[in-house]
Amino acid sequence: MNKGENEVIDPGFVARLAGFLGFDEERVQHLFEKNYLAKNWGKHDYLFRFDKEISRIERGTVLYEKGDSFEVIMGFPKIRRAMVLDPTLKKHFNGLEKVAVEEKMNGYNVRVANVKGDIVAITRSGYVCPYTTERANVKLNLKFFDDFPNLVLYGEMVGPDNPYVPKEIYGIESVEFYIFDIREKNSGNPLPLSGKKKILEEYGFLQVESFGEFPLQTAAEEIAEIIRELGKIEHEGVVIKDPDMVLAPLKYTSSQSNCSDLRHAFMFYNEAGRDFMLSRIVREGFQTVEWNENEAEFEKRYMQLGESILNPLRESIRRVKNGQRLYEEVRIRVRNPRTATEFENYLKRLGVDAIFEPPQPAGNEYLINIKKVNKSTNDKTQAIWEGELW
Structure with a gap:
């Protein structure tokens, strides 16, 4: 179907x-x-x-x-965003003495669970991805799912061999799963952070980095400093949590992450939603005011923001004008070539136009380069060059 x-x-x-x-x-x-x-x-x-x-x-x-x-x-609970830190944290986490801060990694959300005896990887949209499922079975300690069949790992698939959000910034050779939550089936209730940490360490799972717990009254200042440091290495941001996981978490991202998202969005401007673009630009406005930036800092911010919008847009328009097609290059690494075929069929069913190159041996696995064609931006840009009105 x-x-x-x-x-x-x-x-x-x-x-x-x-x-x-x-x-x-x-x-x-x-x-x-x-x-x-x-x-x-x-x-x-x-x-x-x-x-x-x-x-x-x-x-x-x-x-x-x-x-x-x-x-x-259960699906991934919505994590709302703090646009400004200090008043938002004090209002949202009112009554807590401390909040915990974990890294928000830039990858692809996935749930891994024991489903009728099979270990499957389920995307944010609820599909079973054949590629992610194979990687989960290769990378994770499967004994966990025998010992805790009622628990689900909620994590981020990170690394360059990621066909959804490929990133080189974490120093990962291929792809890894970083776990940020463990939740119960049926209820979706999360384990408290202490219980999660104990289990993840016992089974040797990779965890998103924990920056520790901070008093609520001074957390905004601590988090702002963490964000500045993460921005320097182009990491995404943080998730701020109730250590007992009773109150819902919040997220907050770096300026560099906002600009990185915008670079990708404006490269394929007709695929990315306008709300996606607007929200990231608005975040920049709030952050520069909250951080009380001087004119030199503000100039650096708006130059970076402008570059992230116009440079990829110019490059995409030039390429189409010169008769080239726009596509996103990604790659996957598989143990069984059949997984690549299954993944190709999976993308077709999702409506993704992708060109798979022949598998290349890489040790006991295979690397496959993929070109994901962005048809909407290609067609729209070509039509404008031929005289179509906006």
């Missing part, structure tokens, strides 16, 4: 699922008809994914039948 296609769902299944969710059967049937609730593909078609937030069930949540009931892997 391709993305966007409807499929007749067994009425008995609809009735069982409605009872489990506490919905009317008509409502569940409507979710299927609208593809707000849909099957995964191929051998994972027993996994159903929410393509839209429904009654506080996060988008990307997946569920499947287990025995006479269902088991649920």
Whole structure:
């Protein structure tokens, strides 16, 4: 079943699922008809994914039948953003003595879980990615999933062999999983930070960096200094957490991360949403005021911001004008070449136009370079050069 296609769902299944969710059967049937609730593909078609937030069930949540009931892997909870640190932290975490600060890494969100005996990697949207699943089975200590079948690893896939967000900045040779949360199936409740750390250390999992816990009253000043240092090495930012994980976390990013995002967005300007671009520019305005920057610091900021917008935009327009196609170059590393074929088919079903080059041996694995063609920006730019109005 391709993305966007409807499929007749067994009425008995609809009735069982409605009872489990506490919905009317008509409502569940409507979710299927609208593809707000849909099957995964191929051998994972027993996994159903929410393509839209429904009654506080996060988008990307997946569920499947287990025995006479269902088991649920909740989606990624929305992490709201602090635009200014001091008043926001004191308001949001009111009543806490301390907050914990962890690095927000620049990669791709993934959940890894034991699903009916298989270790699968589930994307933010709720798809089972064949490439990420293979990497998870190669990289992670699978004994964890035998010992804790009811727990799910929530993490970031980071490194240059990442077909979604390739980054060289972390000194990783290929790709690694950095865990930031462990959550329970069904409830989605997170383990407190102390419990998470203990388990991750026991099983040898990589963790996002912890910068420690800071008194709430002085946390803004400490976090601002951390952000400045992360910015110098082009890292993304931080997530600020309640150590007991009762209150929802907040995130805050560096100026360099905002500009890096904008460089990519304006290279493929017709694919990136306008809200994506605007929000990052607005963040820069708030940060320069909150940090009370002098004129020299402000000039450096707006020069960096302007460069991140105009330089990639100019380069993309030049390339199309000169008859070249715009594409994003990424690569993957697989143990089994069949995984690359499965991943190519997976991207096609997602509507991604990608050109896979022949596999190249790399030790006991294979490297495959991929060109992801950005058709919308290509077509729009070409049409403007041919006289189309904006």
